[in-house]
Amino acid sequence: MSMLVVFLLLWGVTWGPVTEAAIFYETQPSLWAESESLLKPSANVTLTCQARLETPDFQLFKNGVAQEPVHLDSPAIKHQFLLTGDTQGRYRCRSGLSTGWTQLSKLLELTGPKSLPAPWLSMTPVSWVSPGLNTTAVCRGGLRGVTFLLRREGDHEFLEVPEAQEDVEATFPVHQPGNYSCSYRTDGEGALSEPSATVTIEELAAPPPPVLMHRGESSQVLHPGNKVTLTCVAPLSGVDFQLRRGEKELLVPRSSTSPDRVFFHLNAVALGDGGHYPCRYRLHDNQNAWSGDSAPVELILSDETLPAP
Incomplete structure (x- = not known):
């Protein structure tokens, strides 16, 4: 997954579910080649590394080997690397962050004058x-x-x-x-x-089902008053999630740290809350087509009392 800068915003009211929403900023830089002649794309090649945020630091990698980092006098949104000598190779770049470096850009391959590299x-x-x-x-x-x-x-x-x-x-x-x-x-x-x-x-007639997890386990023995967090993960981002017990939708507090998942918080379970919990999702712009249900998570509750003889 691409490195993301995450800012959490909290809103809600005391009488209803509280939702944490995450805003995600992509930080992976872009890398492309520019040539004086597109008909001879290997001549006088310049590689441009473009960051998502201004930074004074850029670094180029060739065939998996890091080149000397570049530190500019002032922050910039991009930096150009002029290639000399043998320009054939596989290139990536990265840009600076306040905490270090971004992840590497997507791969750029230069093959020479006889053929254009595959996209x-x-x-x-x-x-x-x-x-x-x-x-x-x-x-x-x-x-x-x-x-x-x-x-x-x-x-x-x-x-x-x-x-x-x-x-x-x-x-x-x-x-x-x-x-x-x-x-x-x-x-x-x-x-x-x-x-x-x-x-x-x-x-597909409908989006494939998500995955629902409870601490990585499919079932768990709980006690009344325990707090439970169920994580629903979809195969794509930017969707609406729903948690149910049986056929009843549960409007419970939720939060998120990634656009492809949501955490459902059951803050104080009771003996009557045992059962099978599935989740599902639908696209923001399609209010009718729900995905299939996830495999359910079974919550088992016990107060540790023994039945009367």
């Missing part, structure tokens, strides 16, 4: 299509100013995107299942790059 294809927010879910294919190359193309296995035509002058990636809406790959080219009639690895998109 990377990913799906967001998930690698499936279902009613109410907007799935997007993201094709990321290493050069600015190229034209991206997406292809589904079995189709004869590419879905083409105009020249991406200000970015090194392009997005495509995906509405059908299948096996997808993407490529790019440096001019309108130029040769295509190597294709990306294939990504398979499935079609």
